[in-house]
Amino acid sequence: MANFAKPSAPRFSVDVYQNEYLPEGGHEVNAVVTVTAAGGGTLGAAAPAPGRAAGRGPSAAVALMVDCSGSMDHPPAKMRNARDATAAAIDTLRDDVRFAVIGGTHAAREVYPGGGRLAVADGTTRAQAKQALHRLTAGGGTAIGTWLRLADRLLSTADVAIRHGVLLTDGRNEHESPQALRAALDDCAGRFTCDARGVGTDWEVKEVTAIASALLGTADIVADPAGLAADFTRMMEAAMGKEVADVALRVWTPVGTTIRFVKQVAPSVEELTTRRTEAGPRAGDYPTGSWGDESRDYHLCVEVPPAGLGREMLAARVSLVVPQPGGTAQDLGAQGLVRAVWTDDVAASTSMNPQVAHYTGQAELARVIQQGIDLRKAGDFDGATAKLGRAVQLAGASGNADTAKLLAKVVDVVDAATGTVRLKAEVAEADEMTLETRSTKTVRVKK
Missing domain, CATH: 1.20.120.1690 (Four Helix Bundle (Hemerythrin (Met), subunit A))
Structure with missing residues (x-):
């Protein structure tokens, strides 16, 4: 395990768990890579960002997308609970966090602050935003891709470290094609993270989980609308705890090896294999999203060329980076090694970690x-x-x-x-x- 930290940066560490022993002719290496971030602080910045007091967390922007389709009025309490939940989320924002509220139907509209911009959270703007929520009414259809695209446009106006969305829906995405939603997700991926929630039981699980998966957020059901406010508060507290965005798991492998898959396995299963971005000779980056003080596990499977008994090789090297414009990357100073050793010890080679x-x-x-x-x-x-x-x-x-x-x-x-x-x-x-x-x-x- 390697564990290095820069001043005022989160401290990342990597632990590798595997049985490195393979039988003669063996060619598949499996390892669980545990990544832990601890300590907190602002990534790569010795001084706070403009307009932000030291020690208050990284600069952030949040877009709250609220379903306002006609079904949100059945029963009427659903719309009321959605307004209350959004107000609770706004109350949870740190001072100086940029934010906007979006009303979603078959189109997306700016509810607050309007004018294609973000508000800066303080006592005044929170009160104004909650007042604006009273004007939310139910009517119209559902085209979630338009909500996401508006959120992306608004979030992109802020020069901040963390960009995050929260999306609430109660129905199926019936007023745009699946291809349109997929295109919106593809365009928004890597630009902001998003938590998605389905309220009631008339929405499509695979749609909501696909949104959270593509945008590296969480998905859940709030079957009883009365539970929305508590759920939104927890979601926003988690978002406010994020300290560094756009962390990638960089995997380097030697000549002759093939990565069969990379997947997150804790706290949830998330397939990352197809999300690889090439990062130089024999290296690729797998996106993991934003991090606070937390730990996650990843399962890496590598196919290596068979070797003779007693031989050993480095099957993969795992590190953590934040990709930068121009193809460079900031190394977060944590690294783990995955090894392969060929043995005739049957007990060693057949034991599963x-x-x-x-x-x-x-x-x-x-x-x-x-x-x-x-x-x-x-x-x-x-x-x-x-x-x-x-x-x-x-x-x-x-x-x-x-x-x-x-x-x-x-x-x-x-x-x-x-x-x-x-x-x-x-x-x-x-x-x-x-x-x-x-x-x-x-x-x-x-x-």
């Missing part, structure tokens, strides 16, 4: 839950029972109690150890949507 084994199971857990729900919706109840039974088995074996509780609302568990379950005849829509939305959340290896 506990971290790798755990997260392999967690990734499978997320996958079989999604498959089980899709099969249940398609009417293949035998297939759904088999997949969700396997999910119950994996959740129990890994100690993922939260997921086990969610599964128990969709299936009757006969024997968790063997994955023997029966589909419930009646399942509340909110329970199924909660399981689907949270299926990628994982638990870490027990120490």
